[in-house]
Amino acid sequence: xxxxxxxxxxxxxxxxxxxxxxxxxxxxxxxxxxxxxxxxxxxxxxxxxxxxxxxxxxxxxxxxxxxxxxxxxxxxxxxxxxxxxxxxxxxxxxxxxxxxxxxxxxxxxxxxxxxxxxxxxxxxxxxxxxxxxxxxxxxxxxxxxxxxxxxxxxxxxxxxxxxxxxxxxxxxxxxxxxxxxxxxxxxxxxxxxxxxxxxxxxxxxxxxxxxxxxxxxxxxxxxxxxxxxxxxxxxxxxxxxxxxxxxxxxxxxxxxxxxxxxxxxxxxxxxxxxxxxxxxxxxxxxxxxxxxxxxxxxxxxxxxxxxxxxxxxxxxxxxxxxxxxxxxxxxxxxxxxx
Amino acid sequence: xxxxxxxxxxxxxxxxxxxxxxxxxxxxxxxxxxxxxxxxxxxxxxxxxxxxxxxxxxxxxxxxxxxxxxxxxxxxxxxxxxxxxxxxxxxxxxxxxxxxxxxxxxxxxxxxxxxxxxxxxxxxxxxxxxxxxxxxxxxxxxxxxxxxxxxxxxxxxxxxxxxxxxxxxxxxxxxxxxxxxxxxxxxxxxxxxxxxxxxxxxxxxxxxxxxxxxxxxxxxxxxxxxxxxxxxxxxxxxxxxxxxxxxxxxxxxxxxxxxxxxxxxxxxxxxxxxxxxxxxxxxxxxxxxxxxxxxxxxxxxxxxxxxxxxxxxxxxxxxxxxxxxxxxxxxxxxxxxx
DNA sequence: GTGAAAGCGCTAACAA
DNA sequence: TTGTTAGCGCTTTCAC
Numbered sequence: 107x108x109x110x111x112x113x114x115x116x117x118x119x120x121x122x123x124x125x126x127x128x129x130x131x132x133x134x135x136x137x138x139x140x141x142x143x144x145x146x147x148x149x150x151x152x153x154x155x156x157x158x159x160x161x162x163x164x165x166x167x168x169x170x171x172x173x174x175x176x177x178x179x180x181x182x183x184x185x186x187x188x189x190x191x192x193x194x195x196x197x198x199x200x201x202x203x204x205x206x207x208x209x210x211x212x213x214x215x216x217x218x219x220x221x222x223x224x225x226x227x228x229x230x231x232x233x234x235x236x237x238x239x240x241x242x243x244x245x246x247x248x249x250x251x252x253x254x255x256x257x258x259x260x261x262x263x264x265x266x267x268x269x270x271x272x273x274x275x276x277x278x279x280x281x282x283x284x285x286x287x288x289x290x291x292x293x294x295x296x297x298x299x300x301x302x303x304x305x306x307x308x309x310x311x312x313x314x315x316x317x318x319x320x321x322x323x324x325x326x327x328x329x330x331x332x333x334x335x336x337x338x339x340x341x342x343x344x345x346x347x348x349x350x351x352x353x354x355x356x357x358x359x360x361x362x363x364x365x366x367x368x369x370x371x372x373x374x375x376x377x378x379x380x381x382x383x384x385x386x387x388x389x390x391x392x393x394x395x396x397x398x399x400x401x402x403x404x405x406x407x408x409x410x411x412x413x414x415x416x417x418x419x420x421x422x423x424x425x426x427x428x429x430x431x432x433x434x435x436x437x438x439x440x441x442x443x444x
Numbered sequence: 445x446x447x448x449x450x451x452x453x454x455x456x457x458x459x460x461x462x463x464x465x466x467x468x469x470x471x472x473x474x475x476x477x478x479x480x481x482x483x484x485x486x487x488x489x490x491x492x493x494x495x496x497x498x499x500x501x502x503x504x505x506x507x508x509x510x511x512x513x514x515x516x517x518x519x520x521x522x523x524x525x526x527x528x529x530x531x532x533x534x535x536x537x538x539x540x541x542x543x544x545x546x547x548x549x550x551x552x553x554x555x556x557x558x559x560x561x562x563x564x565x566x567x568x569x570x571x572x573x574x575x576x577x578x579x580x581x582x583x584x585x586x587x588x589x590x591x592x593x594x595x596x597x598x599x600x601x602x603x604x605x606x607x608x609x610x611x612x613x614x615x616x617x618x619x620x621x622x623x624x625x626x627x628x629x630x631x632x633x634x635x636x637x638x639x640x641x642x643x644x645x646x647x648x649x650x651x652x653x654x655x656x657x658x659x660x661x662x663x664x665x666x667x668x669x670x671x672x673x674x675x676x677x678x679x680x681x682x683x684x685x686x687x688x689x690x691x692x693x694x695x696x697x698x699x700x701x702x703x704x705x706x707x708x709x710x711x712x713x714x715x716x717x718x719x720x721x722x723x724x725x726x727x728x729x730x731x732x733x734x735x736x737x738x739x740x741x742x743x744x745x746x747x748x749x750x751x752x753x754x755x756x757x758x759x760x761x762x763x764x765x766x767x768x769x770x771x772x773x774x775x776x777x778x779x780x781x782x
Numbered sequence: 783g784t785g786a787a788a789g790c791g792c793t794a795a796c797a798a
Numbered sequence: 799t800t801g802t803t804a805g806c807g808c809t810t811t812c813a814c
Contacts, residue, residue, distance in 0.1 A: 111790095111791055111792085112791075112792075113791080121800075121801090122800070122801050122802080123791090123792090124793085124794085124800080124801065124802075124803090125799085125800055125801075127791095127792070127793070127794090128793095128794095128799095128800085131793085135799060135800080136799070136800080137799065137800090140799085140800085152581075154555075154558045154559050155559050155791090155792085156500075156559070156561060156790090156791050156792065157559045157560045157561065157792095158496060158499045158500045158505065158560070158561050158790085158791080158792090159500050159790070159791035159792040159793090159806090160791075160792050160793070161496045161792090161806095162494075162496045162497050162500050162790090162791080162792075162793095162806050162807070162808085163791080163792045163793045163794085163805080163806050164792080164793060164794095164806085165806075167496065169539070169560075172540075176525060177515075177521050177522075177524055177525040177528065178521060178522050178525040178741065180518060180521070180724075183515050183516060183518070183521030183524075184515075184516050186515055186521075186540075187514060187515040187516040187542065190515065190540060190541070190542050191542065191544075194541070194542070199539055199540075199541065199556055199560065200539070200540045200541075201507070201537055201538070201539055201540075202510075202524075202528060202537075202538040202539075202540045203528070203532070203537065203538075204525065204528050204529065204532070206529075217492075218537055220492045221492050221493050221494070221495045222495045222496070222507075222537065223494060223495065223496050243490075331728075360728055385724070386518075386723070386724060386725055387724055387725030387728045387729070390669075390698055390725045390728075390729050391725070391728050391729050391730065392729065392730055403516065449806095449807055449808085450807075450808070451807080459784075459785085460784070460785050460786075461785095461807090461808090462784080462785065462786075462787090462809085462810085463783085463784055463785070465807095465808070465809070465810090466783095466784085466809095466810095469809085473783060473784080474783070474784080475783060475784090478783080478784085493807090493808085494806085494807050494808065495808095496806085496807080496808090497790090497806070497807035497808040497809090498807075498808050498809070499790095499808090500789095500790050500791070500792085500806085500807080500808075500809095501789080501790050501807080501808045501809045501810080502790085502808080502809060502810090503790075
């Protein structure tokens with residue numbers, strides 16, 4: 107199949123290729139008859155506009171780079187699902203890159219996007235990323251940029267996040283109101299902003315409700331199901347009294363529940379448990395695990411829409427960046443209902 | 445920030461832009477000194493090669509279109525994770541498109557990929573897609589194409605699939621060997637190849653083990669947790685005797701387990717249950733649900749590698765297409781262990 | 783070892 | 799209403 111260009115269509119119709127180009131782009135100054143003839147010939151010959159050529163000429167690719175840590179984490183794939191849906195409806199395509207939680211790989215992604223001349227970048231930074239990193243250059247090149255969930259420090263950019271502080275607060279307050287008093291919080295050992303926020307919410311909820319802050323109840327570690335189990339074992343071994351656990355995410359909460367069941371502690375009667383993220387399994391296990399929904403698809407749609415508004419503005423870095431904060435939804439289930 | 449091109453670097457060094465181009469591409473005929481000078485100047489000026497221009501000229505974009513039904517389904521996001529990982533290591537970037545299970549949207553995706561002049565397409569068709577559809581044209585244009593999991597009928601193309609027949613057979617045989625005799629199979633109402641294969645495996649396993657085929661035990665429906673519950677209710681209401689259920693996927697299996705528990709039937713003592721897909725929750729619920737692992741990340745990596753081999757061959761449609769069939773892994777858990 | 787020049791397929795300003 | 803023309807930033811052939 108020979109490659110058909112506007113020149114082939116032009117020859118076929120004995121007109122010039124610029125007339126063909128205009129007809130295809132529905133230019134107002136072209137007669138209906140010409141447009142019709144051009145379109146028919148284009149269809150007949152199997153013409154496909156070459157986006158590469160038009161991008162080179164126009165300076166617009168209609169491609170948005172989306173950079174996420176990893177797509178096998180349901181949080182990120184849901185958000186990307188939301189982003190793609192909205193972008194697609196608006197004529198944009200998604201160029202996808204995974205940082206695999208590594209700064210080096212993240213910077214490679216940014217570099218690829220810059221070389222590819224994407225019309226913009228939507229990202230969520232890796233756990234390793236400390237400062238603005240490679241995103242500084244994106245800003246300098248005046249390429250529109252928006253973040254979701256994990257936003258770099260030291261770079262004033264548009265973003266959609268959930269209120270992790272509120273999430274931590276809501277979870278803890280809910281446990282307090284349910285009558286739990288000695289609430290363990292399992293956090294991550296890494297110094298990540300959103301983790302710190304959840305911790306801050308936990309602390310403030312305790313304080314506001316007149317409960318003491320007990321350092322023994324704040325555990326830092328990797329997050330995994332196994333770590334949740336280990337935490338419970340360690341706390342019991344040390345003889346630390348506790349009657350509830352609020353974890354950084356759901357897998358740890360699941361581990362906590364499993365270990366408590368294993369040692370014969372009833373959830374929620376003896377110990378209440380609340381996770382974070384609303385992973386699919388939390389509603390299916392028994393007891394169903396209370397958690398905070400992060401509104402993932404919505405987050406993707408919001409960041410895409412925010413991005414489209416930004417694109418319309420032009421001058422991407424002269425306005426005050428729009429920052430949307432979604433309130434997480436507390437889902438009270440069996441694990442904390444007594 | 446002014447846009448830097450090879451011409452700017454050339455001026456800076458008083459050489460021609462073609463020398464710069466060669467230096468940047470590590471052309472053997474350029475002196476080490478020139479290369480060094482060019483690279484330093486490029487770095488200093490903040491030069492980023494324009495992939496759009498090089499693609500237009502070379503006819504290669506180094507972009508692969510990946511077309512999947514939807515990314516909020518963990519099966520697909522895991523596969524895409526695998527594809528991106530391998531492609532990325534090999535210098536390719538992923539252009540992502542979701543068909544949302546609609547043929548129309550799928551064809552729009554193919555069209556976008558063709559216009560974008562992707563170097564190839566990896567896809568999994570929508571549930572609506574019947575024949576070769578828009579993929580026929582991809583073939584005609586001699587653009588390399590590979591499928592995973594859901595492959596179009598009537599188009600002899602490379603693919604990576606799992607052996608759904610074997611999966612159906614393994615699940616059913618496992619239940620038979622565990623002593624179950626009246627095994628219900630919940631299938632989909634749509635005429636989808638992979639669903640039919642699982643059914644065929646179920647039927648053959650029964651026959652080979654000398655068990656009768658009972659049409660009352662074969663249920664067709666939508667797949668969802670709720671449908672699993674409904675099935676159990678209906679079977680009990682009709683008084684159909686059964687002692688095991690093999691479902692098309694895990695959510696239905698979960699519904700089956702929930703409903704059985706609700707009516708006081710013990711799983712696995714009274715009724716054994718096996719799902720399909722190894723969703724994250726299956727290992728976390730209680731009883732843990734036996735299922736078939738579809739080796740999703742591996743599938744993505746395999747299809748990417750298959751694709752890279754295909755690219756090397758050139759002449760994409762003159763060889764016999766390579767078809768890889770992965771054997772699903774039976775995960776025997778509590779729900780079918782008695 | 784380097785330079786000159788053509789052209790990939792389009793967009794868009796200017797002309798007629 | 800249509801034609802002419804000049805690039806966008808590269809790759810690549812041919813020349814010296």
